[in-house]
Amino acid sequence: MNRKDFVATLGLGSSAIWATGCGSSRQSKDELPVFDSNAPSRFWAFVRKSYSLTPDRVYLNCGGLGPAPKIVTDAVAEKSAELQRISETGHALMDVAREVVARYLGIGLDSICFTRNATESNSIIAAGLDLKRGDEVIFESHAHPGGSLPWLSRSKHDGIRVKVFEPDPHSQEGNLNRIESLITPRTRVIQVSHITAPTGILMDVKAIARLARSKGIWFHIDGAQSAGMIPINLSEIGCDSYATSGHKWMGGPRGTGILCIDPERVDEVDATHVGGHSSASYTLPDNIVFLPGARRYEYGTRNTELVEGLRVAVDFQTRIGVERIEAYGSSLVDQLYQELEAIDSISVLTPSDPNMRRSIITFKSSKVSFDPFNNALSRDYKLRCRRVTEQGLNAVRVSPHIYNSPEECARVVEAVKEIVSRA
Ligand SMILES: Cc1ncc(COP(=O)(O)O)c(C=O)c1O
Numbered sequence: 001m002n003r004k005d006f007v008a009t010l011g012l013g014s015s016a017i018w019a020t021g022c023g024s025s026r027q028s029k030d031e032l033p034v035f036d037s038n039a040p041s042r043f044w045a046f047v048r049k050s051y052s053l054t055p056d057r058v059y060l061n062c063g064g065l066g067p068a069p070k071i072v073t074d075a076v077a078e079k080s081a082e083l084q085r086i087s088e089t090g091h092a093l094m095d096v097a098r099e100v101v102a103r104y105l106g107i108g109l110d111s112i113c114f115t116r117n118a119t120e121s122n123s124i125i126a127a128g129l130d131l132k133r134g135d136e137v138i139f140e141s142h143a144h145p146g147g148s149l150p151w152l153s154r155s156k157h158d159g160i161r162v163k164v165f166e167p168d169p170h171s172q173e174g175n176l177n178r179i180e181s182l183i184t185p186r187t188r189v190i191q192v193s194h195i196t197a198p199t200g201i202l203m204d205v206k207a208i209a210r211l212a213r214s215k216g217i218w219f220h221i222d223g224a225q226s227a228g229m230i231p232i233n234l235s236e237i238g239c240d241s242y243a244t245s246g247h248k249w250m251g252g253p254r255g256t257g258i259l260c261i262d263p264e265r266v267d268e269v270d271a272t273h274v275g276g277h278s279s280a281s282y283t284l285p286d287n288i289v290f291l292p293g294a295r296r297y298e299y300g301t302r303n304t305e306l307v308e309g310l311r312v313a314v315d316f317q318t319r320i321g322v323e324r325i326e327a328y329g330s331s332l333v334d335q336l337y338q339e340l341e342a343i344d345s346i347s348v349l350t351p352s353d354p355n356m357r358r359s360i361i362t363f364k365s366s367k368v369s370f371d372p373f374n375n376a377l378s379r380d381y382k383l384r385c386r387r388v389t390e391q392g393l394n395a396v397r398v399s400p401h402i403y404n405s406p407e408e409c410a411r412v413v414e415a416v417k418e419i420v421s422r423a
Contacts, residue, residue, distance in 0.1 A: 041406075045405075061399055062359070065247060079309075100314050104314045106232060109293070113298055114298055121258060122147050122191075126150030126153070129189065131189075133160070134159065137189040137191065138163045138164070142167050144224065165181075170353070175208075190220070191220040192221060194226035195223075195229065197224070198393050199397075200362060205237050206236070222243050222244075224245045251313040251317065253313075273299055277291075277298055278299045279296070326359075329401060329402070336398060340412075345420050347363065368420065370394045381415040
């Protein structure tokens with residue numbers, strides 16, 4: 001950084017220097033090859049090389065935590081060192097990333113708030129909506145604790161009523177009917193996981209948004225398992241709010257999350273935690289004018305190099321192509337689905353309809369319990385999957401992403417066959 005740049009960075013509004021300095025040389029170094037549909041494995045092998053994942057095991061738990069590509073971890077390290085050298089917060093980086101993320105999610109700048117994880121994003125909604133004792137919130141029984149606990153806390157403190165429905169793995173209409181049957185005049189919020197974490201059921205969020213809108217009910221999507229796995233266009237979906245993690249399918253750094261709120265409705269979500277960077281103006285003792293849009297929830301000093309890393313992660317995914325990512329993940333799960341279903345004693349809990357699933361597959365065996373099964377996969381075959389204990393499902397989840405290959409999925413199938421056959 002030269003002297004002119006340094007002087008410019010001393011002002012808080014000087015975003016352009018930090019914005020443009022980040023990663024342009026890295027990106028040319030990491031230029032992806034042209035995708036050739038006749039030889040796709042070359043392209044995906046290149047993508048795989050973009051990660052520092054150890055070859056000692058196969059990582060198949062993106063639903064738990066997504067590895068960040070090297071381009072992202074490098075960007076974070078470089079930006080962190082740069083900010084430390086000048087001892088600045090780099091807060092303006094948030095607005096640079098906001099533009100990129102807004103485009104990626106199909107929504108305007110005023111909708112985006114950067115958080116630290118999906119749980120925090122869900123919590124801002126659950127804590128901020130004006131709910132009275134006896135008001136009702138509906139969500140699916142497979143909700144992750146990061147999606148359910150914020151409402152349970154609200155129930156404990158404010159007496160709201162939580163109503164849950166069992167997600168239907170067979171039919172979108174089934175899910176819609178189950179939600180509709182729980183709606184009463186006291187229903188204030190419907191929340192669903194866009195893609196459920198335990199078994200990977202893809203919800204028809206557009207239809208649920210229409211239903212919620214027709215009844216004047218707030219519709220919140222927990223998208224921790226969707227952004228980065230499938231293309232997201234929030235303007236088309238028509239929800240009121242959407243939460244996601246940066247550190248799963250998007251490949252962002254750990255400790256990044258996003259909350260999107262319809263800017264027309266943002267004033268309905270009380271900003272319970274506020275401070276520096278929340279207000280357009282304030283005067284003591286009693287006046288505060290919040291910033292327009294969802295920025296108001298980004299209070300205080302932040303680890304902005306992480307948000308910069310998330311920006312680079314989004315750029316990486318965009319260059320691969322979000323539709324291509326979706327199709328690739330689906331093809332890996334289709335392969336797993338067909339081969340696992342055919343194994344004696346294995347039942348797949350993930351929807352059989354490819355339109356209701358994407359890049360998560362969960363199965364169980366009637367011969368070997370989920371815990372020893374998962375341990376055997378990890379210990380004997382070096383396959384890092386995840387146990388699914390939620391709601392007593394007692395199963396094993398495989399969640400492959402862009403750094404995995406059909407060969408690795410074939411290894412899963414072979415391992416499952418062997419584990420079952422020696423039981
Ligand atoms: C649907 C869902 N919501 C929320 C979370 C929590 O995510 P985070 O750790 O980013 O808060 C997860 C994590 O697996 C999840 O699957």
